[in-house]
Amino acid sequence: MLTCRALWKKLAPLARASSTVCRQNVRRAGRTPLCVPVAHMSTGPVGGGGDNLKYALLVGAAFVGGLTYAVITVKGDQERHRERMAAIASRKQKSASQIHTEPLGELSPAAAPDAEAAAPTADSKPSLPSHAPYLLIGGGTASFAAARSIRARDPGAKVLIITDEPDLPYMRPPLSKELWFSDDPSVTETLRFKQWNGKERSIYFQPPSFYIDTEELRSAENGGVAVLTGRKVVHMDVRGNKVKLDDDMEISYDKCLIATGGVPRNLQVIERAGEEVMKRTTVFRKIDDFKSLDKVSRNTQSITIIGGGFLGSELACALGRRSTESGLEVIQMFPEKGNMGKVLPEYLSNWTTEKVKKEGVKVIREAVVKSVSYKDDKLEIKLKDGRVVRTDHIVAAVGLEPNVDLAKSAGLEVDSDFGGYRVNAELQARSNIWVAGDAACFYDIRLGRRRVEHHDHAVVSGRLAGENMTGANKPYWHQSMFWSDLGPDVGYEAIGIVDSSLPTVGVFAKATAKDTPKAATEESGTGIRSESETEETATSAVAPAAPAPVVEHRDEYGKGVIFYLREKVVVGIILWNVFNRMPIARKIIKDGEEHADLNEVAKLFNIHED
Amino acid sequence: MSYCKQEGKDRIIFVTKEDHETPSNAELIADDPDDPYEEQGLILPNGEINWNCPCLGGMASGPCGSQFKEAFSCFHYSQEEVKGSECLEQFRSMQECMQRYPDLYPQEEDKENPPSAESGGSPAADGSVLLSENDSSSVASPDSVSAADG
Numbered sequence: 017m018l019t020c021r022a023l024w025k026k027l028a029p030l031a032r033a034s035s036t037v038c039r040q041n042v043r044r045a046g047r048t049p050l051c052v053p054v055a056h057m058s059t060g061p062v063g064g065g066g067d068n069l070k071y072a073l074l075v076g077a078a079f080v081g082g083l084t085y086a087v088i089t090v091k092g093d094q095e096r097h098r099e100r101m102a103a104i105a106s107r108k109q110k111s112a113s114q115i116h117t118e119p120l121g122e123l124s125p126a127a128a129p130d131a132e133a134a135a136p137t138a139d140s141k142p143s144l145p146s147h148a149p150y151l152l153i154g155g156g157t158a159s160f161a162a163a164r165s166i167r168a169r170d171p172g173a174k175v176l177i178i179t180d181e182p183d184l185p186y187m188r189p190p191l192s193k194e195l196w197f198s199d200d201p202s203v204t205e206t207l208r209f210k211q212w213n214g215k216e217r218s219i220y221f222q223p224p225s226f227y228i229d230t231e232e233l234r235s236a237e238n239g240g241v242a243v244l245t246g247r248k249v250v251h252m253d254v255r256g257n258k259v260k261l262d263d264d265m266e267i268s269y270d271k272c273l274i275a276t277g278g279v280p281r282n283l284q285v286i287e288r289a290g291e292e293v294m295k296r297t298t299v300f301r302k303i304d305d306f307k308s309l310d311k312v313s314r315n316t317q318s319i320t321i322i323g324g325g326f327l328g329s330e331l332a333c334a335l336g337r338r339s340t341e342s343g344l345e346v347i348q349m350f351p352e353k354g355n356m357g358k359v360l361p362e363y364l365s366n367w368t369t370e371k372v373k374k375e376g377v378k379v380i381r382e383a384v385v386k387s388v389s390y391k392d393d394k395l396e397i398k399l400k401d402g403r404v405v406r407t408d409h410i411v412a413a414v415g416l417e418p419n420v421d422l423a424k425s426a427g428l429e430v431d432s433d434f435g436g437y438r439v440n441a442e443l444q445a446r447s448n449i450w451v452a453g454d455a456a457c458f459y460d461i462r463l464g465r466r467r468v469e470h471h472d473h474a475v476v477s478g479r480l481a482g483e484n485m486t487g488a489n490k491p492y493w494h495q496s497m498f499w500s501d502l503g504p505d506v507g508y509e510a511i512g513i514v515d516s517s518l519p520t521v522g523v524f525a526k527a528t529a530k531d532t533p534k535a536a537t538e539e540s541g542t543g544i545r546s547e548s549e550t551e552e553t554a555t556s557a558v559a560p561a562a563p564a565p566v567v568e569h570r571d572e573y574g575k576g577v578i579f580y581l582r583e584k585v586v587v588g589i590i591l592w593n594v595f596n597r598m599p600i601a602r603k604i605i606k607d608g609e610e611h612a613d614l615n616e617v618a619k620l621f622n623i624h625e626d
Numbered sequence: 627m628s629y630c631k632q633e634g635k636d637r638i639i640f641v642t643k644e645d646h647e648t649p650s651n652a653e654l655i656a657d658d659p660d661d662p663y664e665e666q667g668l669i670l671p672n673g674e675i676n677w678n679c680p681c682l683g684g685m686a687s688g689p690c691g692s693q694f695k696e697a698f699s700c701f702h703y704s705q706e707e708v709k710g711s712e713c714l715e716q717f718r719s720m721q722e723c724m725q726r727y728p729d730l731y732p733q734e735e736d737k738e739n740p741p742s743a744e745s746g747g748s749p750a751a752d753g754s755v756l757l758s759e760n761d762s763s764s765v766a767s768p769d770s771v772s773a774a775d776g
Contacts, residue, residue, distance in 0.1 A: 164678075168677040168687045222730065225729055226684070226689065226727075240689060241687075362636065479678065482678075493664065493665075519636065520636045522636065522638045522639065523639045525646075615628070615641065615645075616652040617652040618641070619648075619652070620650050623641075624643040
């Protein structure tokens with residue numbers, strides 16, 4: 017391109033000039049086939065043949081001179097251009113060879129600092145590595161867990177995380193739980209929360225000093241984890257082992273993890289309802305969503321949450337708590353018969369709904385939204401059965417759409433039953449490509465093919481992917497768990513397949529005041545239960561809570577354990593207000609045995625003890 | 627007395643403390659401690675350190691990961707009478723590194739045990755505080771880690 021342009025620029029005036037000269041020459045030589053009127057120049061030479069010859073020679077010389085000049089200039093330009101391209105190419109080559117001299121695996125020696133990288137480039141953009149040995153697409157929980165796993169197993173590993181969010185990796189559960197219960201008015205800025213034992217922590221997995229700059233990744237002696245924020249991977253070339261970003265930047269990799277999570281779904285009726293409605297609707301997943309919902313909750317009178325699952329119910333309870341101070345009206349509506357209707361058996365779902373109501377939430381059951389419109393400065397939600405709800409703001413918590421944008425360009429299989437990228441038991445999609453977290457539809461040796469959207473699964477699968485990316489070849493085996501707290505009185509931990517359509521057997525005892533999530537965390541000293549099962553900093557021993565007076569709950573389902581069965585085998589367990597027994601539950605699922613009497617199995621949990 | 631009710635496909639059993647006093651006759655399959663699929667604790671069956679143990683937190687993967695690994699490996703394999711006494715250099719370089727990242731490795735000077743030259747100095751104590759994590763998913767109990775000594 018450069019050549020042509022330069023060439024043309026240089027040649028054009030000369031071409032024009034020479035063509036005129038040429039034309040004039042031709043005319044003078046009388047070779048034109050057409051009858052062109054001879055231009056008689058007023059000052060032109062009029063003379064004999066001798067004069068003509070001299071003139072012709074002069075013009076000829078000028079023409080040749082011009083042509084020579086043109087050729088020389090163009091050649092010079094070409095030369096300069098070639099030199100420049102060579103310089104850029106050599107720079108790239110030098111840095112590429114720098115990285116490739118480091119062998120992968122456990123025996124990588126430290127690389128000499130790359131002096132070339134220090135040289136400022138002509139571009140104003142920060143220099144990014146053109147190659148990352150470990151490339152992690154997505155900057156969430158699974159990605160961070162994988163990065164940690166890789167760094168632990170491959171000394172000196174260089175890991176590059178690319179995320180389209182502006183934030184470093186953070187944990188999601190507090191966004192709909194602990195952060196709402198914080199007393200600190202600046203919590204939306206600090207994103208820190210105090211745990212029950214007084215210990216504070218940030219939602220970010222690690223502070224910024226843990227990570228290295230993307231510029232340093234190439235030369236870091238002991239490797240490190242670099243995070244590239246605000247960039248999206250738009251294309252994946254599996255054959256060439258490289259990806260392309262949204263700014264056309266290309267990065268090649270040796271091993272790649274796709275941990276792109278998902279995008280919250282919205283209701284179609286809302287998406288079609290126009291801008292005024294969309295402006296007043298939030299979907300909830302990221303830090304920004306938390307900040308904006310916090311702001312909204314202080315500035316409106318009525319919020320409606322559509323969705324009765326984990327997220328919807330947790331947000332409803334969190335906002336319901338606020339409503340007692342601020343007079344905010346909190347409504348929750350869903351198509352099921354009760355909160356967590358797809359997870360808990362009906363009797364428990366009903367009981368939970370009553371608890372949610374006690375948190376100050378107006379619960380509207382069996383509500384299917386027919387249309388939403390903006391009228392008289394309020395949102396009007398019309399339900400299929402005729403009921404109408406008027407509110408100021410809507411939060412849609414109706415599920416997650418797994419992000420499989422790269423499937424097409426990468427040629428990766430997408431699962432039609434569960435969504436997400438289809439991977440094997442070792443979380444591998446194709447050679448050198450693994451998938452973990454919400455976006456992975458994987459084969460669970462025990463429970464069959466599934467896709468799990470929970471925090472602990474992201475941690476477990478991220479770790480496993482990291483292990484397998486460093487040569488472990490282990491299948492998904494350690495069952496992940498999940499938990500939910502609905503207010504201070506109702507908390508449960510669960511593991512396996514917990515689907516309310518399965519037959520269940522529940523074994524219950526009466527609860528005392530000691531059997532609450534609050535008491536559980538105080539006792540085990542693990543702060544928030546986001547930590548008790550997953551890795552994190554240790555906590556110092558906490559003095560046990562003073563014995564509380566025994567309070568009999570009016571309801572029957574104080575605490576217990578619920579088994580979910582598939583053909584007489586326990587595939588899922590919920591520990592209802594019974595804590596720190598997850599290893600036993602995990603064991604029962606792992607065994608996969610048929611138990612004749614589940615009451616006997618329930619004995620293993622000691623539900624009457626603390 | 628326990629009683630039972632059935633709501634459709636869901637069975638509900640209520641039990642008193644006495645009902646559950648008799649030991650369970652439910653059979654569980656014995657665990658294989660060398661099962662390669664299982665999550666391992668801090669020390670692998672072959673005696674090596676499992677750097678990926680959740681109990682280590684981010685110690686082995688952070689900016690001071692390699693220093694930590696060297697120091698801890700030296701300590702782990704130390705055969706000296708006073709374990710880790712030959713590892714002072716590694717622990718020192720680890721501590722130096724950690725001091726460069728105060729918000730990653732909080733300098734808890736008050737909490738650590740009085741630094742004793744025998745057990746490898748304060749970083750070992752710091753390490754043991756971090757290792758005594760109440761992690762129900764790790765197989766090895768923190769006490770099995772000899773760094774908890776001293």
